[in-house]
Amino acid sequence: MIGFEESGVSFGAGRLAVIAGPCALEGLDHALMIGEACLRVCEDLGVGYVFKGSFDKANRTSKDSFRGPGMEEGLRILSEVHRRLGVPVLTDVHETHQxxxxxxAVQILQIPAFLCRQTDLVLAAAATGRVLNVKKAQFLAPEDMASVVDKCRSVGNRRVLLCERGSVFGYRQLVVDFRSFPIMRGLGCPVVFDATHSVQSMGGLGGRSGGDRRFVRPLLRCAASLGVDALFLEVHQDPDSAPSDGPNMVPLRLFRRLLEEAKGIWDRAMEDGFACLDWVDWP
Incomplete structure (x- = not known):
C-alpha cells in the first residue's frame, strides 16, 4: 500500500484514487479552478484525489506546440496547489537534472511512457524516495515493466505505481489490452489506468496529437470493473480550446458524471468479488 495519510489518498489499499487535472499548466488560477472542482467531486464520492499538471510537455509532435509555463513557474504553481488544496500533486520529469x-515541489514524480526505459532518469527519480507513477510505454509488453520495477527497487524505492495508457496498434492508434492490469499488479505494484491518453492519436492532427474522447467512458467502465487502484483523467473546462491534448481530455462538466459511474462499477466489483487484478489459481 502506498498512502498519503494527511490527505486520505491511498493506492493499493482497497480504496479508489483519482489523478486528475489539466494536461499542461495554464496558470495558477486555472490550476486551482480545475483542482478545486475535481476535489469537490472526489470528496463527495469518498475517493482520494491527486492533482496532476505538467510544467513542460517535452514530448510534442511539433516544435511549435504549446509546452507549458516552464519548470520554475510550473513548480511554483504546483507547490501552491498543494498548499492551498492539501492534496498530493503529480508532475512529469523528463531529464535527470530536473x-x-x-x-x-511535488509528492509524486511521473515517468512519461516514452522515457520509462531511460535508466538514468528512472534511477534518479526513484532515489528521491518520492512515489513514482511510471507509465508503460506504448511499445512495451506489460511483463517488460518488471525491469523498470527492479531499477526502482535497486535504489530502495518500493513506492511505485504502474500506469497503463494503451499500446500502439498500427499507425497512431492505441489499444488497451486489459490483460496488462493483472500482469502489472503481479509485479507487486498498484496499477493506474490513464483513460484519456489511451484514446489519443499520436500526431493524428498533423502538427499535433488528436484523439477521441468518446471512448474514455467505455474504457473507464472496463477498468473500474477490474478493480484498478487509481484512475487517471485529464480534464479541462473547454477541451476544444485547450493548448495541449484537447481532443482526448474530458470536459470538466462531465467529470462528476463519469466518476460517479466509474465509482459505482468499482464498488460493485469490489463488493461482489468480481474485481480480478490479483492472480488466482484457475484449473
Whole structure:
C-alpha cells in the first residue's frame, strides 16, 4: 500500500484514487479552478484525489506546440496547489537534472511512457524516495515493466505505481489490452489506468496529437470493473480550446458524471468479488 495519510489518498489499499487535472499548466488560477472542482467531486464520492499538471510537455509532435509555463513557474504553481488544496500533486520529469527540484515541489514524480526505459532518469527519480507513477510505454509488453520495477527497487524505492495508457496498434492508434492490469499488479505494484491518453492519436492532427474522447467512458467502465487502484483523467473546462491534448481530455462538466459511474462499477466489483487484478489459481 502506498498512502498519503494527511490527505486520505491511498493506492493499493482497497480504496479508489483519482489523478486528475489539466494536461499542461495554464496558470495558477486555472490550476486551482480545475483542482478545486475535481476535489469537490472526489470528496463527495469518498475517493482520494491527486492533482496532476505538467510544467513542460517535452514530448510534442511539433516544435511549435504549446509546452507549458516552464519548470520554475510550473513548480511554483504546483507547490501552491498543494498548499492551498492539501492534496498530493503529480508532475512529469523528463531529464535527470530536473529531478531534484521537482521532488522538492511535488509528492509524486511521473515517468512519461516514452522515457520509462531511460535508466538514468528512472534511477534518479526513484532515489528521491518520492512515489513514482511510471507509465508503460506504448511499445512495451506489460511483463517488460518488471525491469523498470527492479531499477526502482535497486535504489530502495518500493513506492511505485504502474500506469497503463494503451499500446500502439498500427499507425497512431492505441489499444488497451486489459490483460496488462493483472500482469502489472503481479509485479507487486498498484496499477493506474490513464483513460484519456489511451484514446489519443499520436500526431493524428498533423502538427499535433488528436484523439477521441468518446471512448474514455467505455474504457473507464472496463477498468473500474477490474478493480484498478487509481484512475487517471485529464480534464479541462473547454477541451476544444485547450493548448495541449484537447481532443482526448474530458470536459470538466462531465467529470462528476463519469466518476460517479466509474465509482459505482468499482464498488460493485469490489463488493461482489468480481474485481480480478490479483492472480488466482484457475484449473
Amino acid at each position: 529531478v531534484g527540484a521537482v521532488a522538492e
